[in-house]
Amino acid sequence: MTSREQWSAVDDYLVETAIRPDPASDRTRAATHEAGLPPIEVSSGQGKLMGLIAELAGARAVLEFGTLGGYSTQWFAAAVGPGGTVTTLEYEPRHAEVARANLDAAGLGDRVQIRVGAALDTVQELIDSGAGPFDVVFIDADKANNANYLDAALKLSRPGTVIIGDNVVRGGRVLDASGAGTDAEDVAGIRAYLQRQGDDPRLDGTVLQTVSGKGWDGFALAIVRDVEPAVAGAE
Numbered sequence: 001m002t003s004r005e006q007w008s009a010v011d012d013y014l015v016e017t018a019i020r021p022d023p024a025s026d027r028t029r030a031a032t033h034e035a036g037l038p039p040i041e042v043s044s045g046q047g048k049l050m051g052l053i054a055e056l057a058g059a060r061a062v063l064e065f066g067t068l069g070g071y072s073t074q075w076f077a078a079a080v081g082p083g084g085t086v087t088t089l090e091y092e093p094r095h096a097e098v099a100r101a102n103l104d105a106a107g108l109g110d111r112v113q114i115r116v117g118a119a120l121d122t123v124q125e126l127i128d129s130g131a132g133p134f135d136v137v138f139i140d141a142d143k144a145n146n147a148n149y150l151d152a153a154l155k156l157s158r159p160g161t162v163i164i165g166d167n168v169v170r171g172g173r174v175l176d177a178s179g180a181g182t183d184a185e186d187v188a189g190i191r192a193y194l195q196r197q198g199d200d201p202r203l204d205g206t207v208l209q210t211v212s213g214k215g216w217d218g219f220a221l222a223i224v225r226d227v228e229p230a231v232a233g234a235e
């Protein structure tokens with residue numbers, strides 16, 4: 001077996017034994033693929049992890065960048081419980097349509113607001129309208145804009161908000177600072193995001209590398225310690 005096949009087989013084993021299959025999210029994954037959307041949603045294990053993180057954080061309001069067919073959205077919607085909300089930002093109307101159908105079919109649609117448009121615009125609308133603070137933010141849209149999304153997320157946070165950024169290792173391409181690779185803009189966006197997480201004293205985070213059937217990747221996890229920007233020269 002190649003490494004990827006082994007990682008996939010281990011993932012399947014872990015879902016069957018320790019994680020437990022989740023038929024409702026499996027249905028959303030299958031319907032997303034059947035609708036012809038790209039199979040780029042998070043793994044079952046990561047979806048479950050994000051639901052658990054939201055529960056551990058006592059989240060009632062989640063903000064997501066990048067909806068696709070609503071797979072990760074569904075984990076968050078289940079975690080926030082009745083009365084909780086998930087606001088998810090998606091550029092492609094077709095993706096939003098598939099997500100809406102999936103979330104409604106799962107009985108969770110009334111907790112989810114899907115905002116269609118470029119996330120830089122729709123998140124600015126949220127900021128301008130005084131939305132937030134959100135308890136958990138998941139950043140999983142176009143990676144080139146990741147540092148901008150992190151800045152926006154901080155404006156919609158409170159101390160204690162959890163911010164998760166996906167696909168930050170990219171098969172090791174995160175090390176490529178040359179700007180020459182096939183996904184150079186995404187790598188640059190991820191590198192700026194990770195640097196910001198490390199440099200900004202308002203954020204305290206870690207990064208975990210992962211392997212799965214989708215290959216070698218990783219996600220960043222940070223908690224917001226403070227929402228006020230540091231003042232240069234202050235004691």
Ligand SMILES: C[S@@+](CC[C@H](N)C(=O)[O-])C[C@H]1O[C@@H](n2cnc3c(N)ncnc32)[C@H](O)[C@@H]1O
Binds near residue numbers: 066070089092095
């Ligand atoms: C990796 S997929 C999201 C997967 C989803 N979070 C999950 O795990 O189920 C990224 C999504 O971001 C959307 N996207 C790309 N550029 C965007 C932008 N500028 N604004 C909002 N969404 C964007 C894509 O259309 C795609 O649906």
